[in-house]
Amino acid sequence: MVRAGAAFYRRRGREVGGRAVGGACPEGEAGGWRHARPRWRVKARQRRRVKARRGRREIGGVGRREDGRRGSGSVGGVRAVTAAAAADRSRQLPARGGRLAARARSPHARQWTVRTTRLPGGRQRWRSSSFACRDPMSSPPQYADVSSLLAAAGGHQLPPLDGRVAIVTGGAGGIGAEVTAHLASLGARIVVGYIGDSAPADQLVASLNAAAGSSGPRAVAVCADVSDPVQVERLFDAAQAAFGRDLQIVVAAAGFQDAAYPAIADTEPEQWDRAFGVNARGTFLCCRQAARRLVRGGGRRIVTFSSSNVASLRPGYGAYVATKAAVEAMTKVLAKELAGTGITANSVAPGPVATPMFYAGKSEERVRVVANECPMKRIGEPADVAPVVGFLCSDAAGWINGQVIRVNGGYV
Known part of the structure; x- marks a missing residue:
């Protein structure tokens, strides 16, 4: 029996019994049915993906292997890029830049973590990116020595x-x-x-x-x-x-x-x-x-x-x-x-x-x-x-x- 109201459901995309699941899936079979995600949640996910792709382009190829293929070469792989390398790449960015490019130039930037996921057919997709930022209070700012400033000014400290x-x-x-x-x-x-x-x-x-x-x-x-x-x-x-x-x-x-x-x-x-x-x-x-x-x-x-x-x-x-x-x-x-x-x-x-x-x-x-x-x-x-x-x-x-x-x- 086919469950009514299939328009409110979405198939999983898995293969069931050696064949692809069609537009309607019998209730109780593997894969089953699940409620469709709200439209605002789907849109939010799409926006996150667009930002992720834009950020990958801005940092100049982070997440690409030496052979030109995307990712780190393993499912769920993690690749770290140092702030120095990212800063070198950020200097080659267009003038409009971006948030990741601005962070790459920040003195507090430490590293980015790039994750990849292997898709069906051997293709890999850049899944997410996390920006690690050092807490500015973890190390106090370095101020110039007062005595050296006074010496450079050619004067002495006033009482x-x-x-x-x-x-x-x-x-x-x-x-x-x-x-x-x-x-x-x-x-x-x-x-x-x-x-x-x-x-x-x-x-x-x-x-x-x-x-x-x-x-x-x-x-x-x-x-x-x-x-x-x-x-x-x-x-x-x-x-x-x-x-x-x-x-x-x-x-x-x-x-x-x-x-x-x-x-x-x-x-x-x-x-x-x-x-x-x-x-x-x-x-x-x-x-x-x-x-x-x-x-x-x-x-x-x-x-x-x-x-x-x-x-x-x-x-x-x-x-x-x-x-x-x-x-x-x-x-x-x-x-x-x-x-x-x-x-x-x-x-x-x-x-x-x-x-x-x-x-x-x-x-x-x-x-x-x-x-x-x-x-x-x-x-x-x-x-x-x-x-x-x-x-x-x-x-x-x-x-x-x-x-x-x-x-x-x-x-x-």
Whole structure:
């Protein structure tokens, strides 16, 4: 019985019982019937074949044997063509080229794989082609050596902070003095804010200007109490008068620690107010002026100073820790408020550092105990902290924003 609706079926093309299957195949015989493929699928297959033939022509004979016959000489054979050979052939292609020709010229091209199938009668047909492309990220791109480029240009590499103006409060002593010297070594012009005796600030500024030679003044000293908004505004005015209106960096390093280390129950309101006046209020006033005056457009930095005691929470540091915790929170909020300006705000939180403020009120035994509590078995030095500040002020730290960087040798 012949199955009805044969127009919706397609024969397989095999031989059944020694004869070719005709237009209708009895149901149940070898070969049988199968549903006709949808027209869109047939068209897609035809397009793939056309592209395959076009690609074979473009790569200049890939898949042909030496005797002129197509394929690799075996059923389902595989023949690999190196990128170098394909690139040589691609240079002989017409100007219009093609996708495979373009890929042959690509530096990421590695090889093509050409497959052949033997057809009835001994003929061979190029069946498919796969393009193998090396992942560009598998091997990093080779950039020219920076030093060789500079040598070829006949110049030297500019310091990372060349020509930028930095205000450093508390910049005449302790960690602030080391930060001032380090920023100057990176090429910045420094405005040293200080209070009290002017001798340390004048000496530091004189040494920086002497090192600069004939290139002009590199630093100036300005007396300013950071807890007074009028004096903070005058500090910024002096910086613009000395080095121009473009200010790029503000480092609020001025700080105060009560050498009596009173417990919270024994802390007088005056002691509390003085700690907050310098540490929290002073940082706030400097950040306020910085947010108003720093040039927009990227590369501008605000760096505040906290303390690792915010994390260690030692007895006797109640007022001090409260002020530094306020600085950390304010810095994070400021970073969000400056969104879109290109100005970053971060805080550096040193651990115990060998400065007059650290040694004040401590016995030698207490200093040894603090040193032993650090995994590095020593007290930090200002030189351990200054490079971190310098990095945060550089372009390399452009993606660091609203962070607290604890520099304490593992103390906490």
